[in-house]
Amino acid sequence: MAKKGKKNGKAEADDAPPETIIEQPAAIIESPAASDGGEPSTIGESVVADAHLTKKGKLKEEYYEAEMLKLQEELVKLQYWVKEKGLRVVVIFEGRDAAGKGGVIKRIVERTNPRILRVVALGIPSDVEKTQWYFQRWVAHLPAGGEIVLFDRSWYTRAITEYVHGFCTEPEYREFLSSCPQFERMLLRSGMILLKYWFSVSDEEQERRFAQRAADPRRRWKLSPMDLRSRDKWIEYSQAKDRMFDFTDTKQSPWYVVNADDKRRARLNCISHILSQIPYEDILPPPIELPPRKAASGYIRPPIDEQTFVPERY
Numbered sequence: 001m002a003k004k005g006k007k008n009g010k011a012e013a014d015d016a017p018p019e020t021i022i023e024q025p026a027a028i029i030e031s032p033a034a035s036d037g038g039e040p041s042t043i044g045e046s047v048v049a050d051a052h053l054t055k056k057g058k059l060k061e062e063y064y065e066a067e068m069l070k071l072q073e074e075l076v077k078l079q080y081w082v083k084e085k086g087l088r089v090v091v092i093f094e095g096r097d098a099a100g101k102g103g104v105i106k107r108i109v110e111r112t113n114p115r116i117l118r119v120v121a122l123g124i125p126s127d128v129e130k131t132q133w134y135f136q137r138w139v140a141h142l143p144a145g146g147e148i149v150l151f152d153r154s155w156y157t158r159a160i161t162e163y164v165h166g167f168c169t170e171p172e173y174r175e176f177l178s179s180c181p182q183f184e185r186m187l188l189r190s191g192m193i194l195l196k197y198w199f200s201v202s203d204e205e206q207e208r209r210f211a212q213r214a215a216d217p218r219r220r221w222k223l224s225p226m227d228l229r230s231r232d233k234w235i236e237y238s239q240a241k242d243r244m245f246d247f248t249d250t251k252q253s254p255w256y257v258v259n260a261d262d263k264r265r266a267r268l269n270c271i272s273h274i275l276s277q278i279p280y281e282d283i284l285p286p287p288i289e290l291p292p293r294k295a296a297s298g299y300i301r302p303p304i305d306e307q308t309f310v311p312e313r314y
Contacts, residue, residue, distance in 0.1 A: 064264045071271045072111045079116045079148065081280035086145035088192045091274060092154045095199030096237060097227040098209040100260040104199075104267050105150050108274075121152035134158060134176065135183055142192070155180065159244040164236045165229065177247040184253045194253055195277055197270060198241070199260040203234055 052063040082089060093101040105119055120141045129137050135155055143149045153161075158176045162168040168176075187194055201209075210231065213223040230237065249255045256273060260266040 058262060059264045067268055068107060074275050075108060075112055077282050077284055078275060078278060078280050079112050080283050082148055083116050083146040084283055088143040088145060089148040089278065090143060090192060090194045092151045092196045094153060094156050096201055096206060097230050098206050099199035099201040100263050100266050101152060101199050103263055104270050105152055107267050108150065108271060116146065117148040119150045119152055160240050164233055164240050180248050181250050188252055193278060195274060196253065196255050197258055198255050199258045201260045205261045
């Protein structure tokens with residue numbers, strides 16, 4: 001995990017990434033993520049050649065898809081290594097509504113084994129869960145040996161959504177900020193690997209994505225009543241995020257900010273960073289040679305008209 005130094009009383013990430021055993025596909029180097037205080041993000045110089053960019057500076061689809069396939073192949077190698085070594089890996093995805101967390105998670109799980117790499121996206125706590133120790137329902141979903149768990153939102157819900165919308169009391173909120181770093185240190189001392197990503201998106205881009213969801217019936221389910229209420233609380237979310245970072249962006253468990261205004265860049269950058277944070281080796285099994293199938297004998301198929309088939313409309 002990257003080291004962090006102290007400067008002006010705040011933690012800062014090292015410029016030099018840790019060494020990894022596997023050489024990763026070429027990552028995209030961008031400028032720091034946009035401020036969540038309402039300032040639009042600006043994309044800095046990239047190592048991607050102009051030939052891979054559109055006139056608007058976006059990544060071309062064919063280049064993006066080719067790089068994503070390379071990263072997904074590395075994710076498969078990583079899952080074999082995690083399973084073989086019995087590692088326990090937790091990756092947390094947080095950020096504003098429509099920041100692109102779901103898109104990254106979808107690409108990660110697209111070609112991996114759901115028995116090794118699973119997603120946890122908890123809903124509203126039940127009446128019983130509301131009476132439990134706050135971290136209790138999250139602990140139940142932590143990985144066993146040989147597992148990677150992706151939290152699509154996590155225990156940090158208390159520091160952002162619950163606090164901004166008044167779903168927790170002030171003492172509960174303060175207790176979370178105090179106990180969360182201790183909770184995460186316990187996870188790390190147990191040998192767990194913990195990575196935390198904050199997806200930063202500008203207010204203009206978030207509004208554009210909200211409008212897309214509202215207009216597209218295939219995406220409208222993504223626009224929840226909570227999302228609509230959050231539109232008017234941009235500053236409150238920014239203040240809550242800043243305070244959360246003050247308490248939980250620690251040397252042992254840092255936050256990694258993903259510039260998410262460009263979805264394609266955000267996906268490639270985040271996945272390549274995850275791969276860089278977990279040293280692994282290529283232990284993919286060799287290609288499987290299928291033996292000749294045995295000839296079937298003595299089997300008579302029942303009449304086809306006795307079975308009910310799905311209508312062939314296409």
